[in-house]
Amino acid sequence: xxxxxxxxxxxxxxxxxxxxxxxxxxxxxxxxxxxxxxxxxxxxxxxxxxxxxxxxxxxxxxxxxxxxxxxxxxxxxxxxxxxxxxxxxxxxxxxxxxxxxxxxxxxxxxxxxxxxxxxxxxxxxxxxxxxxxxxxxxxxxxxxxxxxxxxxxxxxxxxxxxxxxxxxxxxxxxxxxxxxxxxxxxxxxxxxxxxxxxxxxxxxxxxxxxxxxxxxxxxxxxxxxxxxxxxxxxxxxxxxxxxxxxxx
Amino acid sequence: xxxxxxxxxxxxxxxxxxxxxxxxxxxxxxxxxxxxxxxxxxxxxxxxxxxxxxxxxxxxxxxxxxxxxxxxxxxxxxxxxxxxxxxxxxxxxxxxxxxxxxxxxxxxxxxxxxxxxxxxxxxxxxxxxxxxxxxxxxxxxxxxxxxxxxxxxxxxxxxxxxxxxxxxxxxxxxxxxxxxxxxxxxxxxxxxxxxxxxxxxxxxxxxxxxxxxxxxxxxxxxxxxxxxxxxxxxxxxxxxxxxxxxxxxxxxxxxxxxxxxxxxxxxxxxxxxxxxxxxxxxxxxxxxxxxxxxxxxxxxxxxxxxxxxxxxxxxxxxxxxxxxxxxxxxxxxxxxxxxxxxxxxxxxxxxxxxxx
Ligand SMILES: Cc1ncc(C[n+]2csc(CCOP(=O)(O)OP(=O)(O)O)c2C)c(N)n1
Ligand code: SF4
Numbered sequence: 001x002x003x004x005x006x007x008x009x010x011x012x013x014x015x016x017x018x019x020x021x022x023x024x025x026x027x028x029x030x031x032x033x034x035x036x037x038x039x040x041x042x043x044x045x046x047x048x049x050x051x052x053x054x055x056x057x058x059x060x061x062x063x064x065x066x067x068x069x070x071x072x073x074x075x076x077x078x079x080x081x082x083x084x085x086x087x088x089x090x091x092x093x094x095x096x097x098x099x100x101x102x103x104x105x106x107x108x109x110x111x112x113x114x115x116x117x118x119x120x121x122x123x124x125x126x127x128x129x130x131x132x133x134x135x136x137x138x139x140x141x142x143x144x145x146x147x148x149x150x151x152x153x154x155x156x157x158x159x160x161x162x163x164x165x166x167x168x169x170x171x172x173x174x175x176x177x178x179x180x181x182x183x184x185x186x187x188x189x190x191x192x193x194x195x196x197x198x199x200x201x202x203x204x205x206x207x208x209x210x211x212x213x214x215x216x217x218x219x220x221x222x223x224x225x226x227x228x229x230x231x232x233x234x235x236x237x238x239x240x241x242x243x244x245x246x247x248x
Numbered sequence: 249x250x251x252x253x254x255x256x257x258x259x260x261x262x263x264x265x266x267x268x269x270x271x272x273x274x275x276x277x278x279x280x281x282x283x284x285x286x287x288x289x290x291x292x293x294x295x296x297x298x299x300x301x302x303x304x305x306x307x308x309x310x311x312x313x314x315x316x317x318x319x320x321x322x323x324x325x326x327x328x329x330x331x332x333x334x335x336x337x338x339x340x341x342x343x344x345x346x347x348x349x350x351x352x353x354x355x356x357x358x359x360x361x362x363x364x365x366x367x368x369x370x371x372x373x374x375x376x377x378x379x380x381x382x383x384x385x386x387x388x389x390x391x392x393x394x395x396x397x398x399x400x401x402x403x404x405x406x407x408x409x410x411x412x413x414x415x416x417x418x419x420x421x422x423x424x425x426x427x428x429x430x431x432x433x434x435x436x437x438x439x440x441x442x443x444x445x446x447x448x449x450x451x452x453x454x455x456x457x458x459x460x461x462x463x464x465x466x467x468x469x470x471x472x473x474x475x476x477x478x479x480x481x482x483x484x485x486x487x488x489x490x491x492x493x494x495x496x497x498x499x500x501x502x503x504x505x506x507x508x509x510x511x512x513x514x515x516x517x518x519x520x521x522x523x524x525x526x527x528x529x530x531x532x533x534x535x536x537x538x539x540x541x542x543x544x545x546x547x548x549x550x551x552x553x554x555x556x557x558x559x560x561x562x563x564x565x566x567x568x569x570x571x572x573x574x575x576x577x578x579x580x581x582x583x584x585x586x587x588x589x590x591x592x593x594x595x596x597x598x599x600x601x602x603x604x
Contacts, residue, residue: 012454041448042448042449042450043447043448043449044447045318045445045447047314048458054460055458055460055462057456057458058456060454061448061454062447062448062454063445063446063447063448063454063455063456064445064454064455064456064457065314065317065445065456065457066344066456066457066458066459066460067310067313067314068313068336068337068340071306071307071310074302074306074307074308074310074311074314075310075311075313076314077300077314078272078274078300078310078311078312078314078315078318078322079314079315079317079445081272081298081300081311081315082272082315082318082319082320083318083445083446083447086446086447103304103307104306104307104310106303107302107303107307
């Protein structure tokens with residue numbers, strides 16, 4: 001029988017441990033496929049976060065390091081400074097990047113570090129069981145916002161891409177989603193563009209990827225995709241926030 | 249640069265690191281160690297290295313973690329409050345078995361404290377500071393020359409054992425000037441780092457650097473491995489200086505600059521016919537416990553007097569080592585104050601029973 005789909009060599013053989021319907025796995029595959037297509041698997045060093053994907057260093061087939069909660073951009077910065085000829089990416093959730101690691105991402109971007117960040121926004125803390133994240137929507141119920149996020153008590157969501165796009169060192173910032181085939185295709189293009197920007201030494205690049213967390217959203221996988229489209233797309237409009245005219 | 253020069257301690261730390269092959273330095277300004285960064289800013293440019301001013305000490309130590317994992321000789325320096333912020337990263341470095349050099353030019357605390365010299369971070373440096381069962385090698389220089397030599401040595405030790413080496417200095421050592429000769433203390437070792445992240449570059453397996461051990465047995469096995477390594481360091485790397493310890497009545501003990509005040513007091517005591525010896529640990533971890541035990545067993549020894557710029561920290565290790573064989577007394581000053589020679593002499597007279 002002729003195989004119609006094979007696992008990319010950008011990933012190891014280890015099976016993912018993610019919940020059914022979680023889109024972290026899709027995002028992993030896209031990054032891995034891009035590394036293979038760009039022929040950079042041998043030169044890339046990835047940085048894993050603290051979060052549900054803490055051990056994705058076991059999944060990506062390139063050299064990998066696990067970083068302390070929120071500090072991946074600092075770790076990636078140093079690796080790139082030691083090996084400027086290599087490609088470096090960080091993979092971070094919204095608790096990791098936008099809460100505890102808010103300083104590190106802002107400064108890595110402001111310095112124009114030649115690294116790429118893949119920022120997975122699922123509007124909750126996944127791993128620690130669904131607490132409110134900086135990206136949690138107004139009115140969204142989480143384990144630490146049981147009455148729904150109230151601006152007067154819990155403040156407002158942070159639109160990370162819009163914020164990072166204000167920094168000159170960030171040359172390419174785009175928000176994508178992995179809810180359906182056409183968006184997944186666009187997401188892959190964005191990931192490739194981020195690596196290209198890095199390859200050409202242009203500066204910092206970030207792709208924010210809207211992702212599901214069926215387990216902590218309390219929804220089945222399909223309903224989760226619908227909620228992403230109906231609720232998250234409103235707060236987090238897809239599109240290029242920096243580098244619209246970049247040709248790479 | 250000629251080989252013998254008059255230099256400030258903080259600049260010597262930076263120059264020593266460069267001479268030891270360190271090409272990556274990450275820091276954040278804090279008195280009294282900021283001159284390390286100033287010096288590195290130009291010196292690293294000369295040698296095609298990197299001096300990066302991080303956004304915080306937290307970022308700086310995580311940069312050290314990244315650079316060490318990438319196979320580089322790397323250093324960060326800071327002072328007490330900044331070193332507190334680095335503790336999570338230091339624990340990760342231990343957990344991932346990475347070689348790195350961290351310098352603490354200690355100021356007085358707790359809290360924001362003061363910028364004057366102190367030794368109040370002994371506990372933090374030698375007993376952990378961060379979370380989990382780990383150790384750092386801790387070196388305590390007592391002169392600018394030794395600061396140079398131990399900084400170079402710190403890189404060798406770190407690479408040899410894949411662990412973090414901390415230089416525990418103090419504000420005075422960082423700020424003062426003394427002649428220093430940049431002699432080659434030891435050939436710079438080049439330890440192979442097959443575990444380092446370089447990109448696979450044809451390697452069949454990917455390298456991974458992590459400190460996560462989710463399963464109980466795997467975590468325990470890793471802890472046992474670390475302990476075995478620490479036992480080896482304890483066996484091989486203890487450094488201690490003993491002065492006039494053949495037949496003393498009183499043993500002074502102190503680390504860092506305080507030991508130099510002790511040397512002056514020893515001469516004053518000798519004039520009064522009191523034989524005083526000095527034990528100066530150079531490695532605070534591993535601690536030279538054996539040396540204390542042996543000297544405590546000498547019949548001539550009446551008592552130990554431990555001197556520190558804190559409220560009594562190393563004295564706990566001294567007491568454990570002496571193990572009740574002889575009384576161990578403590579004399580401490582804080583806030584940036586130093587014990588005067590007269591103060592110490594008075595204390596010695598009392599212990600020796602020579603009060604007029
Ligand atoms: C210093 C520190 N604080 C807290 C934690 C606990 N912790 C582990 S994962 C996590 C949240 C991660 O959430 P997010 O970044 O949104 O990633 P997700 O799990 O949703 O993919 C937290 C708070 C930790 N490991 N370290
Ligand atoms: S908890 Fe949420 S983010 Fe984590 S694996 Fe499960 S679905 Fe994915």
